Amino acid sequence: CALPIYQSVIKFFYDEISKKQNSPKFIYTHLLMPHPPYLYSPKGVRNFTQAYKVTTDMQSIFYTEYIKYTNEVVCKMVNAVLNKNKNAIIIITSDHGDRYCKNKLNQLDFNNLFAIYKPDKNYTGFSDSINTVNIFRTLLNNQFEQNLPLLQSQKQNVLKIFK
Secondary structure (H helix, E strand, C coil): CCHHHHHHHHHHHHHHHHCCCCCCCCCCCCCCCCCCCCCCCCCCCCCHHHHCCCCHHHHHHHHHHHHHHHHHHHHHHHHHHHHHCCCCCEEEECCCCCCCCCCCCHHHHHEEEEEEECCCCCCCCCCCCCCHHHHHHHHHHHHHCCCCCCCCCCCEEEEEECC
């Protein structure tokens, strides 16, 4: 069952942000949420046997419910980081777009979510067409005055800048 894996990754995340440290910290967390099996309902509870037996007709409903739960988990993680360090830079991105809701166009497979929060509000280089391969290059150029060239990619992203 994937439940202990999710719990251990999230616990590790909270443990890392709570550690005292005098130097900058980089924390990278990859959550397989909302990937099948759709383990959680919007309230965080699901019959796990049912989650593993999702039919094609139920997939869209379970996926949508799991996104609601995922959003709650991610919002809590963001708030925990900001409560610990108001100067934190936060990036949230998906590894792919919407593959699971039926009646969607195939091009949505590559519409990645990308959200960034920078306390200095300097979003130079970030746009609604940034490719995931360029997120860290753009951040390094923007934040640390680097001059890294951007790479080409076929993927498109959906950008949300939190102000």
